[in-house]
Amino acid sequence: MQPDFATIFPLRHGRVHEACGPAAAAFAAVAGSVTQGMTLWISQSWAGETVNPLGLAPVLDPALLLSARTDNQTDSLAVAEEALRDGALACVLIDITRPLNLREGRRLQLAAKAGGTTGLCLIPEGMGSNAAETRWRARPLFDPDDNDSTLMQWEIIKNKSGTMGTWNVRWSQEARRVYVVSPVGFRPGTEGTSC
Amino acid sequence: MWFPRLASDRALKARPVEAPFALSLHQQNTDRIYCLNQHAEGLGLHRGMSLADARAFCPTLVSQTARPDLDARFLAALRRWATRYCPWVAHDGADGLILNVTGSTHLWGDEAAMLQDMRQRAQRAAITLRLGVGDTRGAAWALAHYGSTTGALEPLPVAALRLEPTTVTALQRLGLGRIGDLAATPRAPLARRFGPEVLRRLDQALGDLPESINPAPEPPHYGVRLTFPEPIGLLGDVMGATARLLDPLCAKLHRDEAGVRRLLLTLRRVDRDSQQIELRLASAMRDPVRILPLFERGVAAVDAGFGIDVMRLEAVGVEPLPVQQITSVSQDQPDQLNDLITRIGTRIGLENIQRFLPADSHIPERSFTIAPAAFSDPDKGWVCLRPRPLRLFPPEPLTAKGAAPPKRFRWRSMSLTTGRATGPERIAPEWWLSDENWRSGLRDYWKIDTREGRRLWLFYTPQAPAWFVHGEFA
Structure with a gap:
């Protein structure tokens, strides 16, 4: 039995979550967008991939995004803790390159709780921390019908306060929110679709 | 005070040479001599001659490019030095200072002793100095440039009246070579022939017309220091002392409607070692309550050794920050965000916190620019005509x-x-x-x-x- 998506997706405030998978960046953009406040994206300066603000614009307004470039992960975590604790930002996105230990993950949780800020770590597959509130795996899906589709499969693979679930979602640029869509091949009503 | 070789003296102080020396300035498509030392002048070189000619005359000539901006700074430093003789010191052209020493000569005994002191100090600093003392500004200028410190104005050439070179030539052609000749000439024909300028300069030199000395205002100084009777070393003590330094500094900034962008806290230890903490702020501010916590990280990293006995706080970068009306529609919490950027900036550098700004280009990599968040404002003008990758x-x-x-x-x-x-x-x-x-x-x-x-x-x-x-x- 999977939980209701509306109770779980605007990620819980004051907690640090994790996202992995090929569409983790899109997940992060959506998570930052639904908080409707300033977002800080912390990444390490040697990373070759850059986020493209024009690609981000349909989801998250680039004017609301700050980016911090750090030299190593220790600096990234220090900046993240400071930003989470402060409360001036609505969402903090952290690019993680090595697994967090329990102490680091817990410190981020405490900082997020103190500031009431949502934190989201973008982790490589299988590098999750035990302290995370939820962990999501996001991957893009092929949509045979729509040309400009943003169809994705979001799967919650760790949940401290609930059960797991899988949803196919799509970002609607007009409504600026995510819609849950039925899995392909199952028409609503014919199969036991729970979402 | 006239410094006839100000530029070359400055260059030679930085790098002394024994050989003939000249500074060249690129003017009208040629390198011309801008200033030269006494040795070079003795070999027949003169100002305004082209550098190629000078090298032909004197193959051993050492030359450098002139830096008029550094010369101006050197003159400003000399102006500050000259305030030891009297408080009223102004620039006079690009290579002179004018001092109003009325009432301050007795501090050196008499006028001659003061002039002697000036000469000795200039000689020790290897600066060529020519002095002129007169009752008026014009007379002092004339005596410094053409006379011998003190004396009468009458035997000096008319060029000593600060006239245009063409006017000087015309006066000399009329046989009026000396100031005395000019003063004895009837005034009306002179005014008709040369205009009011000649007579004005003559009257100013002789004291019939007043001429003021206007020193430039001192730039405001934002620095405070605190000296302790006993060295301190505890974190709380240093932060308390920093708070005591910040209060008068911020009060002064408030009075001048300025805000500080960069602060330098110097801690001098009892063993004469000093450590500096630099704080760069994400926005100009002058609120001591907000600035003080931003110092915490820097102060905590300081090694106090056997204790700190002098603290000095200086506002290095100061920007105008006018008082602003707070309205109900003003943005919420920009201050809190700026404080956060400052705090993060002390760790990873203020330039590394960036924001994206739109740019007008179809090239995907150049359709946006990255600017430091502390030195730019957000831009809402994002236009996305075609889908672009994330x-x-x-x-x-x-x-x-x-x-x-x-x-x-x-x-x-x-x-x-x-x-x-x-x-x-x-x-x-x-x-x-x-x-x-x-x-x-x-x-x-x-x-x-x-x-x-x-x-x-x-x-x-x-x-x-x-x-x-x-x-x-x-």
Whole structure:
């Protein structure tokens, strides 16, 4: 039995979550967008991939995004803790390159709780921390019908306060929110679709 | 005070040479001599002569490029030094100072003793100095440039009256070579012939017309220091002392409607070692309550040794910060965000906290710019005409052939099958900017939705046939 998506997706405030998978960046953009406040994206300066603000614009307004470039992960975590604790930002996105230990993950949780800020770590597959509130795996899906589709499969693979679930979602640029869509091949009503 | 060789004296102080020395300045397409030392002048060189000629006359000439901006700073430093003789010191042209020593000569005994002191100090600093003392500003200038410190004005040439060179030549042609001759001439014909300028300068030199001395105002100084009877070393003590330093500094900033952007806290230890903490702020501010916590990280990193006995706080970067009306519609919490940027900036550098600004270009990498958040304002003007990928990476080559998008391909050791290809969108390089990555010419961009899910942004270069992956869509 999977939980209701509306109770779980605007990620819980004051907690640090994790996202992995090929569409983790899109997940992060959506998570930052639904908080409707300033977002800080912390990444390490040697990373070759850059986020493209024009690609981000349909989801998250680039004017609301700050980016911090750090030299190593220790600096990234220090900046993240400071930003989470402060409360001036609505969402903090952290690019993680090595697994967090329990102490680091817990410190981020405490900082997020103190500031009431949502934190989201973008982790490589299988590098999750035990302290995370939820962990999501996001991957893009092929949509045979729509040309400009943003169809994705979001799967919650760790949940401290609930059960797991899988949803196919799509970002609607007009409504600026995510819609849950039925899995392909199952028409609503014919199969036991729970979402 | 006239410094006839101000520029060359400054250059020679930095790098002394024994040989003939000249500074050259590029004027009217030639290098001309701007200033030269006594040795070079003795060899027959003069100002305004071209450097090539001077080298022909004197093969051993050592030359440098003149720096009039540094000369101006040197003169400003000399002006501050000259305030030891009297408080009223002004610049006089590019190489002179004018001092109103009325009432301050007795501090050196008498006038002659003061002049002696000036000469000795200038000689010790290896600066050529010529002095003139007169009852008026004009007389002092004339005596410094053409006379011998003190004496009468009458035997001096008319050039000592600060006149245009053409006027001087015309006066000399009329036989009026000396100031005394000029003073004895009837005034009306002189005024008719040369205009009021000659008579005005003459009257100013002789004291019939007043001429004021206007020293430039001292630039405001934002620095405070605190000296302790006993050295301190505890974190709380140092922070308390910093708070006591911040209060008067911020009060002064408040009075001048200025805000500080960069602060330097110098801690001098009892063993004469000193440590500096630099604080760069994300926005100009002058509120001591907000600035003080930002020092915590820097102060905690200081090694106090046997204790700190002098603290000095200086506002290095100061910007105008007018008082602003707070309204009900003003932005919420920009101050809190700026404080956060400052605090993060002390750890990773203020330049590393960036924001994106739109730029007018079709080239994907140049359609936005990255600016430090502390020195830019957010821009709302984002226009996205065509879908663009969420992540851009340096182009990664694919092994595919032909102008049509490949049916299946391998990318990052994944084998992918094309489900739908949208395109092409042709983007031409900007020929007015040379970019190494766009040497391969035109690019035809395709959005490839793969059956495996990944939505990639591929491009094909028709002028040098090859396929690349450039980005990934959401």
